[in-house]
Amino acid sequence: xxxxxxxxxxxxxxxxxxxxxxxxxxxxxxxxxxxxxxxxxxxxxxxxxxxxxxxxxxxxxxxxxxxxxxxxxxxxxxxxxxxxxxxxxxxxxxxxxxxxxxxxxxxxxxxxxxxxxxxxxxxxxxxxxxxxxxxxxxxxxxxxxxxxxxxxxxxxxxxxxxxxxxxxxxxxxxxxxxxxxxxxxxxxxxxxxxxxxxxxxxxxxxxxxxxxxxxxxxxxxxxxxxxxxxxxxxxxxxxxxxxxxxxxxxxxxxxxxxxxxxxxxxxxxxxxxxxxxxxxxxx
Amino acid sequence: xxxxxxxxxxxxxxxxxxxxxxxxxxxxxxxxxxxxxxxxxxxxxxxxxxxxxxxxxxxxxxxxxxxxxxxxxxxxxxxxxxxxxxxxxxxxxxxxxxxxxxxxxxxxxxxxxxxxxxxxxxxxxxxxxxxxxxxxxxxxxxxxxxxxxxxxxxxxxxxxxxxxxxxxxxxxxxxxxxxxxxxxxxxxxxxxxxxxxxxxxxxxxxxxxxxxxxxxxxxxxxxxxxxxxxxxxxxxxxxxxxxxxxxxxxxxxxxxxxxxxxxxxxxxxxxxxxxxxxxxxxx
Numbered sequence: 070x071x072x073x074x075x076x077x078x079x080x081x082x083x084x085x086x087x088x089x090x091x092x093x094x095x096x097x098x099x100x101x102x103x104x105x106x107x108x109x110x111x112x113x114x115x116x117x118x119x120x121x122x123x124x125x126x127x128x129x130x131x132x133x134x135x136x137x138x139x140x141x142x143x144x145x146x147x148x149x150x151x152x153x154x155x156x157x158x159x160x161x162x163x164x165x166x167x168x169x170x171x172x173x174x175x176x177x178x179x180x181x182x183x184x185x186x187x188x189x190x191x192x193x194x195x196x197x198x199x200x201x202x203x204x205x206x207x208x209x210x211x212x213x214x215x216x217x218x219x220x221x222x223x224x225x226x227x228x229x230x231x232x233x234x235x236x237x238x239x240x241x242x243x244x245x246x247x248x249x250x251x252x253x254x255x256x257x258x259x260x261x262x263x264x265x266x267x268x269x270x271x272x273x274x275x276x277x278x279x280x281x282x283x284x285x286x287x288x289x290x291x292x293x294x295x296x297x298x299x300x301x302x303x304x305x306x307x308x309x310x311x312x313x314x315x316x317x318x319x320x321x322x323x324x325x326x327x328x329x330x331x332x333x334x335x336x337x338x339x340x341x342x343x344x345x346x347x348x349x350x351x352x
Numbered sequence: 353x354x355x356x357x358x359x360x361x362x363x364x365x366x367x368x369x370x371x372x373x374x375x376x377x378x379x380x381x382x383x384x385x386x387x388x389x390x391x392x393x394x395x396x397x398x399x400x401x402x403x404x405x406x407x408x409x410x411x412x413x414x415x416x417x418x419x420x421x422x423x424x425x426x427x428x429x430x431x432x433x434x435x436x437x438x439x440x441x442x443x444x445x446x447x448x449x450x451x452x453x454x455x456x457x458x459x460x461x462x463x464x465x466x467x468x469x470x471x472x473x474x475x476x477x478x479x480x481x482x483x484x485x486x487x488x489x490x491x492x493x494x495x496x497x498x499x500x501x502x503x504x505x506x507x508x509x510x511x512x513x514x515x516x517x518x519x520x521x522x523x524x525x526x527x528x529x530x531x532x533x534x535x536x537x538x539x540x541x542x543x544x545x546x547x548x549x550x551x552x553x554x555x556x557x558x559x560x561x562x563x564x565x566x567x568x569x570x571x572x573x574x575x576x577x578x579x580x581x582x583x584x585x586x587x588x589x590x591x592x593x594x595x596x597x598x599x600x601x602x603x604x605x606x607x608x609x610x611x612x613x614x615x616x617x618x619x620x621x622x623x624x625x626x627x628x629x630x631x632x633x634x635x
Contacts, residue, residue, distance in 0.1 A: 187563040207560045236560055249548045250561045254569040260601040261540050262624040265532045268597065272630050277490045277519055278533045280470040284631055285568045286537040291628045294621035302614045311547065312606045316599055318543040318550075323595045331585045338577035341545040345574045347555050348567055 070223070073131045074121060076101045076144070078111035080189065081161050082135030083198025086116045091200055092230045099125060111195040126151050131224075132158040139299035142171050149177040157220040159184045163247060164303040165211045165240040182224050183211040183240060186233060187251070191291040201232075208233040211240040248307035253315060255289045255297055256308070262290035353506070356414045357404060359384045359427070361394035363472065364444050365418030366481025369399045374483055375513045382408060394478040409434050414507075415441040422582035425454050432460040440503040442467045446530060447586040448494045448523035465507050466494040466523060469516060470534070474574040491516040494523040531590035536598060538572045538580055539591070545573035 073089060075082040078100045086098045100117030102108040111117045126132050132148055134141045141160050148158050149172060159182045160168060169183050188206040190197060208228050213221060228235055238246075265287070269275045275283075301308050325333045356372060358365040361383045369381045383400030385391040394400045409415050415431055417424045424443050431441050432455060442465045443451060452466050471489040473480060491511050496504060511518055521529075548570070552558045558566075584591050608616045 187561055189563070189565065191565075206563070209561070234560070246552065246557050246561055249551050250558055250566050251563060253547065254544060254566045256602070256605060257540050257544050258569050259621055259624050260598060260605055261537060262627040263620065264536065264594065264598045264601050266624065266627060266630070267601075268532050268594070269529065274529050275533055275630050276633060277517070278470055278492070278529055279631065280472070280489070280534060282472065282474075282572050283533050283537045285571050286541050287627055287631075288568050289565050290621075290624050292621075292625075294618045294625065297621060298614045298618040301609060301617060302612075305609055305612075309606060309609055311551075312602060312609075314551065315543060315547045316602050316606070318546050319539070319595060319599050319602070322539060322543055323592060323599070326584060326588055326592055326595075329585075329588075331581045334584060335577045335581040337546065338542055338573075338575075338580060341542050341549065341573050342575075342577065343549060344545040344570055347549070347558050348562065348570075350559060 070096060070130045070227075072097055072099065072128050073133065074099045074101060074126050074129045075117060075133045075135060076123075076148075077134065077136035077140075078102045078107055078116055078195055079135065080193050080197040080202070081186075082133060083111055083114070083116040083195045084188075084200065084202035085133055085135060085161070086111075087198060087200040088203060088231050089227065092227070099129075101125075107195055111198075114195055114198070116195055116198055123147070123151070126156075127153060129153065129156045129158075132156065134158065134160040134162070137296050137299045138162040138164045138168065138303050141168055142303070145172055145181065146175055149175050149181060152177060152180055154180075156180060157182060157217075157224060159224060161186060163251065163300045165209075165243045167303045169212055169215075169240040178215055179217040180220060182213075182216045182221055184224075185209045185211070185243065185247070186228075191288050193293045193296065203228075204232040206233055208235050209238050209243055210235060211238055211243050213237050244304050245307050248304055248311045252300060252304055252308050253311040255292060256301070256312060257315065258287055258289035259292075262287045353379060353413045353510075355380055355382065355411050356416065357382045357384060357409050357412045358400060358416050358418060359406075359431075360417065360419035360423075361385045361390055361399055361478055362418065363476050363480040363485070364469075365416060366394055366397070366399040366478045367471075367483065367485035368416055368418060368444070369394075370481060370483040371486060371514050372510065375510070382412075384409075390478055394481075397478055397481070399478055399481055406430070406434070409439075410436060412436065412439045412441075415439065417441065417443040417445070420579050420582045421445040421447045421451065421586050424451055425586070428455055428464065429458055432458050432464060435460060435463055437463075439463060440465060440500075440507060442507060444469060446534065446583045448526045450586045452495055452498075452523040461498055462500040463503060465496075465499045465504055467507075468492045468494070468526065468530070469511075474571055476576045476579065486511075487515040489516055490519055492519050492521050492526055494521055494526050496520050527587050528590050531587055531594045535583060535587055535591050536594040538575060539584070539595060540598065541570055541572035542575075545570045
């Protein structure tokens with residue numbers, strides 16, 4: 070692996086580039102980005118070795134798509150068209166079904182590895198990139214059987230060298246699960262932020278009274294709308310299902326409050342405390 | 353200030369005791385707790401100097417109520433009955449209106465300072481206590497005019513020595529605001545945890561796929577039901593109002609998704625990104 074093209078030089082692409090360079094100092098990182106300011110910043114920060122454009126990927130050993138999922142959907146077929154026969158392209162997106170669907174019959178389908186590292190922060194852009202973003206994070210590889218075995222093996226070795234824990238999943242299953250454990254969290258956080266901002270016209274009150282509890286609950290509401298709106302769009306059916314269940318649970322909680330059934334509320338909370346054990350790890 | 357009685361020797365009471373001892377090594381910290389195991393643990397951990405019972409507070413210079421708000425509501429009148437004429441009692445609860453109401457006509461009302469330090473973690477019990485819990489946190493004092501001026505001044509000096517930022521508020525106003533910036537966060541977090549646990553029977557999936565985003569959003573769902581159910585009960589009307597608005601915002605978001613209006617969703621999120629600026633502090 071010599072010539073690596075990172076498309077999208079923000080948090081995810083930039084971190085991947087740094088990490089790859091650290092484990093393999095011989096690679097040349099070529100950066101491609103619609104946003105020329107970001108691209109220059111990525112170069113200045115040493116995330117990439119040089120700027121490039123799409124047409125250069127005819128020389129690529131590896132192409133990494135680290136852009137919003139709607140852009141990946143559009144660009145991936147073109148990348149597969151240009152890719153040399155030994156090259157491989159991976160994406161980093163939070164949705165998988167539509168992207169896999171888009172190239173299902175592409176003659177170079179076997180050169181694509183559908184990939185979702187569960188890593189990220191509420192920050193974005195090249196400045197947010199850091200080398201250890203992926204360490205000890207789960208990386209979900211979807212529909213592995215559709216990728217060329219040798220190419221997939223080489224990428225898996227890279228992910229393992231980065232310290233990622235790899236899991237394999239069907240793309241459709243991935244989108245169902247991830248709606249619950251990631252996409253819904255973002256909506257609940259954004260809507261919590263909205264509810265409080267709408268009500269508390271006096272921002273001083275929010276700042277002073279928020280405490281660390283509110284801050285962590287609303288942290289994801291700092292996330293990039295350019296990244297998240299397309300995720301919700303691509304995973305629409307699953308996300309709407311999770312939202313329905315979430316709203317139903319909130320309505321149920323409200324009904325219990327209205328009927329002064331605080332014993333049932335206490336029990337609901339006790340049952341949910343179980344999340345402690347789950348997040349600590351499963352033995 | 354010599355004899356201090358901490359009623360409830362968990363996270364809040366224990367941390368307050370440690371902090372008080374650090375700024376004033378001469379105080380004797382007497383611990384009172386229904387839970388004898390906690391009390392012994394608090395003594396072993398050095399949070400308190402000795403065990404005590406309620407009847408001893410006839411000797412108190414300061415009594416700190418650091419127990420669930422329903423217990424405070426019950427106990428506060430009795431504490432005011434027993435308190436010597438120069439003593440003062442403060443509470444630490446997350447609701448203020450009902451508690452203030454309960455002692456509004458008590459002959460010793462002026463010896464009570466209604467108090468809410470916006471500090472805490474999702475952990476509880478004596479082991480969770482630490483000396484710097486209150487440092488740089490907001491402390492809201494309610495209905496200051498109803499407390500003896502000299503007694504209030506002495507307490508305010510203590511809070512300031514602990515590094516707390518003090519704000520003054522009417523008890524009813526406090527409960528309205530805090531419903532938005534604290535109580536609602538807890539419900540949104542608990543119900544998010546419930547939605548995911550109910551759906552993901554395979555806990556391995558939650559653990560592997562959750563990522564740091566879900567973890568921070570669901571952090572408050574680890575909180576103590578014994579503490580939070582009574583808070584929701586005492587602040588019922590305000591909490592139901594916030595829940596209504598939150599559910600309405602979630603339904604609106606869902607409607608936008610159902611009608612494929614992702615442009616509006618992007619805008620909603622952009623507007624809510626403003627929470628970044630608010631939480632960074634207001635210049």
